[in-house]
Each structure stands twice: as structure tokens, then as C-alpha cells.
Amino acid sequence: MKRFMAFLLLCMAVAISGRAQQTAAPQRTERQAGAQPTGAQASAPKADADAPATKEEVEAYLAVTHSKELATKMMAAMVKPMHEMVHEQYLKNKDKLPPDFEARMNQQMDDMLKNMPFDEMMEAMVPSYQKHFTKGDMEALVTFYSSATGQKILNEMPAIVAEGMQSMMPIMQKYTSDLQKQLQQQVAEMLQQASPQAGKKPAPTAN
Numbered sequence: 001m002k003r004f005m006a007f008l009l010l011c012m013a014v015a016i017s018g019r020a021q022q023t024a025a026p027q028r029t030e031r032q033a034g035a036q037p038t039g040a041q042a043s044a045p046k047a048d049a050d051a052p053a054t055k056e057e058v059e060a061y062l063a064v065t066h067s068k069e070l071a072t073k074m075m076a077a078m079v080k081p082m083h084e085m086v087h088e089q090y091l092k093n094k095d096k097l098p099p100d101f102e103a104r105m106n107q108q109m110d111d112m113l114k115n116m117p118f119d120e121m122m123e124a125m126v127p128s129y130q131k132h133f134t135k136g137d138m139e140a141l142v143t144f145y146s147s148a149t150g151q152k153i154l155n156e157m158p159a160i161v162a163e164g165m166q167s168m169m170p171i172m173q174k175y176t177s178d179l180q181k182q183l184q185q186q187v188a189e190m191l192q193q194a195s196p197q198a199g200k201k202p203a204p205t206a207n
Contacts, residue, residue, distance in 0.1 A: 049136030057138040058129040077162035123180040
């Protein structure tokens, strides 16, 4: 369960980060669509803008977007809905679980979030940004996230993620419950079909 929740939170953070970056991308497109110099005068700046982003430029982007702080806030915002999920699981299965199940699970999740290696995670992402973004892209992204709108997105995103997670949890729980029932039914049907075959005696052979 702990590994599943960590994977889920990471996927959500990456997806949300990607959506925010797409918001900034049109700024560069609009700027490129405007009046541009022609000939040799334009070739050098354009070539530079289209070059892969440097490590320093990616780190500048991660700094202006407060990526580490945002990831920390996102994880902190998840604590309440995750605790509520554990509580619901305990109520459903308390006759099968130890009395300290809820406290132990909450402590494990809290420790997991607190000890998340954010610095290493940010560093590991740099090559991917360099692969997919140019110098011009990084310039546009830094410009956008330095603006009031960009900063508002960063400030509000943790609350949006937490509220969205809380709203999605019943849907996810119902889906996984239905899926589990379907799997159990299929297994039961397969076992039932195999049972007559196993009970058959081999036909006698003629001497």
C-alpha cells in the first residue's frame, strides 16, 4: 500500500507539472509568430534559441518554479486525504486488523512523505528537461512562472491537488473494488470449469 500511494502521488505531481508547463508554452509560440528579423541577422539568435537547454537553465527554471517547495507542499497536502483513506479501510476491516493498524499506517505514510529525497529527484529530472526543452523554451517558462499568474499557479496547486485527490478517492475505491470482484468471479468460474475435468477417471486401456 505504501509503495502504491508513493507511485500514485508521484504520477499526479508529474502530470500536474506537465499541464502547467503547457500553459506557458504558447507564450514562446506567440512571440515567434510576431515580426522576426530575416537572413543572417536572424539565424544566430534562432539557432541559439533552438539549442538544447543547459543544466544551468533547467536549474534556473526549477528554482523560479520553487519545484522542491511545491513538491513538499503537495505531499503535505495529501496527508489528510490519505489518513482519511486509512481510517475508512480500518472501519471496513477492523475485525480483521490489529487495534493499532490506523496509527501504524499513518505513521508510515507520514515518515514516507517527510523523508522523500526531493533534492535527488529534482537533480534526476534535469536531463529529461534538457532532452525535451530548448533554450527558448526555458526562457519562456521562466518568464511565465516569474509573472503573477505563474506564481499563483504554483501557490494554489497544492490545494488543488489535495482537493482533487479527496474528490477522486471514492471513484478510485469503487473502481478497484469492482475490479477485484470481477477478478474473483473470473477465477471462481475458471476453477469451476476445471473441476469436472480433474474429476474424470482415465479410460481403461485394452490389454
